[in-house]
Each structure stands twice: as C-alpha cells, then as structure tokens.
Amino acid sequence: MPTTMTYREALRAAIVQEMDRDPDVFLMGEDIGKYKGTFRVTDGLFEKYAVDKKDWLVPPFNKNLQDGIGRRVVDTPITEPGFTGIAIGAAMVGLRPIIEMMTMSFSILALDQIINHAAKVHSMTGGQATVPLVVRGPGGAANQLSAQHSHSLEGWYAHCPGLKVVAPVTPEDAFGMLKTAVRDNNPVIFTENPGLYSMKGEVSDDPDFLVPFGKARIAREGKDLSLIAYSRMVNVSLLAAELLEKEGIDAEVVDVRSLLPLDTETIFQSVRKTNRAIVVYEDWRSGGFGAEIAARIGEECFDDLDAPVGRVGGLNVPMPYSRVLELQCIPNEQDVLDCVRKIG
Amino acid sequence: MAKQAKLELAASPADLERYYREMLLIRHFEEKCNHVYRTGKAGGYLHVYIGMEATAVGWVDALKLGWDYVIAAYRIHAFPLLMGTDPVACMAEIMGRSGGMSRGKGGSMHLYDIPNGFFGGWGIVGGHNPLGAGLAFAAKYRKEDRVTLCFLGDGAANAGVFFEALNMAGLWDLPVIFIIENNEYAMGTAIERHAADTELWKRGLPFGIKSERMDGMDVLKVRKKAKEIVDWVRKEQKPYVVEVMNYRFAGHGAADNDQTLYRELKSVDKQKETRDPIRLLEAYMRANKVMTDEKMEAIDAEIAEQVDEIYEKADASPHPEPHEVYDDVYTDMSPERGH
Numbered sequence: 275m276p277t278t279m280t281y282r283e284a285l286r287a288a289i290v291q292e293m294d295r296d297p298d299v300f301l302m303g304e305d306i307g308k309y310k311g312t313f314r315v316t317d318g319l320f321e322k323y324a325v326d327k328k329d330w331l332v333p334p335f336n337k338n339l340q341d342g343i344g345r346r347v348v349d350t351p352i353t354e355p356g357f358t359g360i361a362i363g364a365a366m367v368g369l370r371p372i373i374e375m376m377t378m379s380f381s382i383l384a385l386d387q388i389i390n391h392a393a394k395v396h397s398m399t400g401g402q403a404t405v406p407l408v409v410r411g412p413g414g415a416a417n418q419l420s421a422q423h424s425h426s427l428e429g430w431y432a433h434c435p436g437l438k439v440v441a442p443v444t445p446e447d448a449f450g451m452l453k454t455a456v457r458d459n460n461p462v463i464f465t466e467n468p469g470l471y472s473m474k475g476e477v478s479d480d481p482d483f484l485v486p487f488g489k490a491r492i493a494r495e496g497k498d499l500s501l502i503a504y505s506r507m508v509n510v511s512l513l514a515a516e517l518l519e520k521e522g523i524d525a526e527v528v529d530v531r532s533l534l535p536l537d538t539e540t541i542f543q544s545v546r547k548t549n550r551a552i553v554v555y556e557d558w559r560s561g562g563f564g565a566e567i568a569a570r571i572g573e574e575c576f577d578d579l580d581a582p583v584g585r586v587g588g589l590n591v592p593m594p595y596s597r598v599l600e601l602q603c604i605p606n607e608q609d610v611l612d613c614v615r616k617i618g
Numbered sequence: 619m620a621k622q623a624k625l626e627l628a629a630s631p632a633d634l635e636r637y638y639r640e641m642l643l644i645r646h647f648e649e650k651c652n653h654v655y656r657t658g659k660a661g662g663y664l665h666v667y668i669g670m671e672a673t674a675v676g677w678v679d680a681l682k683l684g685w686d687y688v689i690a691a692y693r694i695h696a697f698p699l700l701m702g703t704d705p706v707a708c709m710a711e712i713m714g715r716s717g718g719m720s721r722g723k724g725g726s727m728h729l730y731d732i733p734n735g736f737f738g739g740w741g742i743v744g745g746h747n748p749l750g751a752g753l754a755f756a757a758k759y760r761k762e763d764r765v766t767l768c769f770l771g772d773g774a775a776n777a778g779v780f781f782e783a784l785n786m787a788g789l790w791d792l793p794v795i796f797i798i799e800n801n802e803y804a805m806g807t808a809i810e811r812h813a814a815d816t817e818l819w820k821r822g823l824p825f826g827i828k829s830e831r832m833d834g835m836d837v838l839k840v841r842k843k844a845k846e847i848v849d850w851v852r853k854e855q856k857p858y859v860v861e862v863m864n865y866r867f868a869g870h871g872a873a874d875n876d877q878t879l880y881r882e883l884k885s886v887d888k889q890k891e892t893r894d895p896i897r898l899l900e901a902y903m904r905a906n907k908v909m910t911d912e913k914m915e916a917i918d919a920e921i922a923e924q925v926d927e928i929y930e931k932a933d934a935s936p937h938p939e940p941h942e943v944y945d946d947v948y949t950d951m952s953p954e955r956g957h
Contacts, residue, residue: 361752367756391745396949399724403737
C-alpha cells in the first residue's frame with residue numbers, strides 16, 4: 275500500500291531505511307542533528323542514531339576506541355570543504371556518508387573537494403578506490419533568500435564526469451532515488467528544490483523500491499509539444515500543459531529527473547512524436563543544463579522538428595531579494611506559454 | 619679517564635641496513651625518475667624526494683603495514699616503495715604505462731596502493747588533509763585501532779582546509795597524525811615569505827592537539843620519535859601534529875629549472891654536505907662499525923642495478939589502449955563517448 279507523505283518525509287524515510295539496512299551509512303552536515311536540519315529533513319534522526327545516548331549532548335566525542343564515534347548523525351562545524359573531505363576519506367575506505375549541504379549554494383565552498391577530489395578518485399586510482407558519497411540539499415530559489423542562497427548548481431555538477439546528478443520532483447522519486455544514491459558506489463549530487471519539501475504524494479512502502487538513475491519519466495502524455503524539465507520545473511511545466519490544453523494544445527511533459535546519466539532516448543522519443551520541444555529549467559538560462567538538452571535535441575532530432583527548440587530558464591541575474599523581482603527571475607507557467615508562442 | 623663503555627646501537631644492525639637500503643632505493647629511484655623525465659619518457663609534473671628520504675623511511679617504519687593508512691600530497695614516490703608496492707608498477711605509473719598502479723591514469727602525483735594502505739597522491743595543495751581526517755574518522759567509526767599518517771608540505775600548512783581538518787580532528791579526537799614536512803620552500807617561495815609564523819608545529823595548538831617539531835634528516839631520530847607518536851595516537855585515539863624539519867635537495871619539480879630564483883645554490887650544497895640523510899646514516903654505521911665502506915659501496919651498486927632493472931621492466935610495459943580512456947570513470951557505467 276502506498277502511503278501519502280511530503281517530499282521531506284520521503285527523503286527522511288529513505289535515509290532511515292538505508293541507515294537501518296547498512297551500518298556503514300551515516301549522516302554528516304551543519305545543524306542536521308540537534309537542530310534537526312534547516313529544512314527539517316533529518317528531524318528525529320540524531321536521537322534515533324545516537325549509539326551512546328549518555329554522551330550525545332556535548333562534544334568532545336568518546337575517547338575510547340571501543341566507544342567509536344558514538345553516533346551516526348554527525349553535526350559538523352560550518353566548514354563545507356572540511357567535512358566534505360572527511361566524508362570522501364571515509365568513503366574511500368567503505369563508509370557510505372550522506373552529507374547535507376544546508377543549501378547547495380554552500381557547496382560552492384566544497385567544489386574543490388567534490389570536483390577535484392571525489393569525482394576523480396575512481397579514475398586516478400585506476401579503479402582501486404570508490405567514493406560512495408551522497409551530497410544532498412536544497413538547490414534553487416526558496417523564498418526571498420536572495421543572491422547567495424538561491425543557486426541551481428546541478429548543471430555545474432552534471433558538467434563533471436565522475437559524478438552522478440539527480441533532481442527528482444515527486445516524493446516517490448525523492449524516496450526511490452535517494453535510496454539508489456546511497457547504494458551507488460559513485461559520488462552522487464542529489465538536489466532538492468526547496469519549494470518541493472512540503473509537496474505531498476504517494477510513496478511506495480516496498481522496502482526494495484528503488485528508482486534507477488538514467489531513466490526519464492513521462493509526467494504527462496501529449497502529442498503536440500514536448501516540455502522537458504526536471505525538479506520543480508516539472509510542476510511548472512504541468513501547470514503550463516493544463517493551460518495549453520484549454521487552447522487545444524496537447525503538451526507532453528518529460529521529467530528528466532536524472533541529469534547524469536541522462537536518458538536522451540526518452541527525450542528524443544517524445545520529440546520525435548510531438549515534433550516540438552521546449553526545455554524548462556530554473557538555473558540561469560545562459561549555459562545552464564537546459565542548453566545541453568536543447569543542443570542534443572538539435573543534434574539528434576533535427577529532421578523531426580517543426581520549430582526551433584525553445585528554452586525557458588532563469589533570468590541571467592543574481593537572485594534579487596524583492597519577492598516581486600525574485601518571482602520575475604524564476605520561470606513560471608506563463609513564461610512557458612510565451613515560449614510556445616515564440617517558437618510557433 | 620674516559621669510560622670505554624660500549625654504546626648501545628640506536629637500531630639493530632639488520633634494521634640499520636634496511637633503512638640504508640630503503641633510503642638508497644628512494645634516492646636511486648628518484649634519480650632515475652629525473653632521467654626518465656629528461657629523456658621524455660615521463661611528462662607533466664614530477665616531484666622527487668631527494669634529500670627527504672629519512673622522513674618517509676622513519677615514519678613508515680613505525681606503522682603496521684597493511685593496517686594503518688598513509689595519505690600524502692604529490693611528492694610521494696617514496697611511500698609506495700616503502701609500503702610493499704611493486705616498484706616496477708610504481709615506475710610504470712610515473713611513465714604513464716598500462717603496467718602502472720592506475721594503469722596510466724594517475725602519473726607521478728597520483729600514485730595509490732589502496733590494498734597496502736597508501737591513499738595517494740593529491741595535487742591540490744592542502745586539499746587532501748580532510749581526506750586524511752576522513753580515513754581516521756572511518757577507523758574510529760568502525761572501532762579499529764588504525765593510525766592515519768597525513769603528510770603535507772610547509773606550503774599546505776597555510777591552506778584553509780588544513781585548519782578545518784585540524785579543527786574536526788581535535789573536536790572528534792580522530793587518530794590522525796598530520797606530518798608537516800618543512801623542506802623550507804613552498805614551490806619557489808621560502809618559508810619566511812609564506813608563513814606569518816614559521817614555527818609550523820604550532821598549527822595544532824589552537825585546536826588542543828599535541829604538537830611538536832622534530833628533525834627529519836636523521837633516520838634514527840625520525841624512526842624513534844615516529845614510533846613513540848604512532849604508538850601514542852593508537853593508544854590514546856587522539857590526533858597529533860608534527861613539523862618535520864627536512865630539506866629538498868632537488869628543485870620543486872622536474873620543471874623547476876632555475877632554483878636561483880628563490881635560493882642560493884651554495885646553500886643547497888651546504889645542506890647536501892652536512893645533512894644528507896644517507897651520508898648521516900653511513901657516518902653512524904661507520905663510527906659504530908656496523909658496516910664497512912666496501913659493504914656500503916656494494917649495496918649502493920646493487921641498488922643502482924636494481925633500479926636499472928625496475929626502469930627496464932617499466933619501460934617494457936605498453937602504453938594504455940585508446941579504449942581504456944573510458945574505464946574507471948564510474949564503477950558501473952561508461953561515460954558518454956566521443957568528442
């Protein structure tokens with residue numbers, strides 16, 4: 275029986291299932307323990323996974339070898355490069371850390387660790403070592419967090435070989451893909467749009483439920499136009515499709531959900547059916563991952579297209595604080611409709 | 619009348635000979651690496667350990683090999699040679715051949731021997747320090763009494779991420795020893811020009827980490843001190859910071875072709891005359907009548923020949939096949955192919 279839960283609860287359920295299944299899985303991040311996580315994804319896990327309950331209030335940690343670290347949910351100092359590096363080192367000897375970036379914007383501090391270290395280990399060691407690491411956290415604009423906390427960086431990460439990058443939109447995909455991420459032996463960037471945390475949906479309660487990477491999902495079937503999106507922009511595209519339906523345009527919505535690996539086949543099949551494509555993404559429009567998808571459609575589906583490939587992306591500005599200006603920056607269903615008219 | 623008491627040796631004759639052989643192996647291997655580079659059989663960056671041999675030999679001697687972890691930056695050829703790696707695989711990797719430890723994907727700066735506990739092999743100055751703390755974190759998480767040695771240079775001791783790693787190592791009592799090899803130069807910048815406080819051993823103090831400075835050129839001193847510290851860390855399950863005072867006789871890297879930009883060559887000559895770790899051990903063995911000059915010369919010639927053979931075998935290893943370019947990017951899938 276599927277259960278209805280929020281995206282946030284689905285993430286937590288996935289973490290609990292994987293931590294219960296495998297003692298090598300542990301959590302690390304800023305304010306994820308006693309403070310329950312800035313977006314409350316890890317609420318309750320600090321107490322649940324305190325190995326030594328007597329000692330969980332105050333650092334320093336246990337002194338004796340036999341006490342070990344004493345917990346599996348580790349609050350860190352505010353040092354993204356440092357704790358990301360510690361997670362990489364621990365992963366190289368077989369632990370399976372899930373680290374939380376309080377926002378993906380802060381992962382910029384840890385880019386050297388993620389790109390220069392984690393993504394290179396398997397190749398540089400000639401396959402001797404692996405980094406089963408999950409880097410997860412909110413990516414994209416929330417609500418007036420302004421310029422330094424609103425980045426959509428999945429395109430940066432998807433640019434880098436050695437990483438896998440996923441951006442699920444439904445609670446069930448969040449659940450199934452986070453479990454897949456934890457079991458993956460490669461570093462995975464798992465981005466969660468903050469606007470999704472309270473969205474509800476049905477989630478499988480099968481303990482073996484997994485959503486594989488590299489498989490796009492048809493979120494809505496249609497025959498006239500393909501809207502190709504990931505993360506929260508899938509919901510924006512679905513809204514646009516409803517509006518288009520009233521105008522007699524039957525839009526298909528493709529939820530990419532896995533950027534690296536990318537399921538180009540599902541995208542191409544949709545475009546070959548509808549002969550029109552618009553890519554919708556929240557990241558800055560210029561040079562964002564949507565441009566990559568658009569380029570591939572141009573390369574592989576040129577003869578199938580009845581119109582140029584359209585792109586709807588975030589405005590190319592630092593995110594402003596004003597709610598009015600912020601909403602102007604983030605693509606919405608009206609922007610998608612405008613693009614439909616533009617490509618004709 | 620001076621007493622003629624028989625001085626006790628600092629190490630058994632067998633150990634002394636082993637240290638001698640290990641340091642000579644590193645010295646000849648590194649000289650061969652320079653030759654390999656000059657003849658165009660290795661490219662990129664190549665950093666030799668000539669002059670610093672006593673540091674690696676003394677520290678690795680204090681470890682339980684196959685159990686403890688070692689991680690270092692990019693001046694690393696000595697470590698796999700000391701930790702059980704096939705030296706031919708080591709030279710082949712430096713030459714980018716398929717017989718290398720990473721089958722030509724790593725090169726001189728990125729040597730790894732994970733089964734033997736050597737974790738590389740990193741080219742971003744300072745960047746590997748939290749990884750070292752992470753190895754120690756994993757050992758502690760699993761309640762294993764492994765000790766991690768994390769080597770870094772004096773240049774890396776200024777990197778922000780090093781301080782982050784020190785903080786968490788101190789906060790969580792991680793069993794890691796940060797060994798700052800102070801060879802006096804961060805590439806071409808002398809320590810007086812790159813560190814506000816040149817006593818780098820103090821880096822651990824603000825984090826409550828036991829810290830000290832020690833000599834790094836006398837292998838017997840290094841070995842004694844290293845053993846004490848490794849045993850302490852294993853027992854106490856706490857971190858340690860050591861500043862090892864050594865000196866790099868060679869340039870920063872094979873491409874450092876004008877050392878006069880940052881140091882006087884006569885001061886290098888003076889260091890070679892007075893502090894060469896191999897000459898120091900020879901003097902000790904000579905004074906204590908552990909080994910004759912003839913035996914030393916014979917060992918030296920034997921190892922020079924051994925290194926020649928290592929080089930010949932490595933040079934016989936083929937270059938990687940073009941299709942291997944897609945191998946080992948991921949554990950379970952191939953990256954996208956083609957330009």
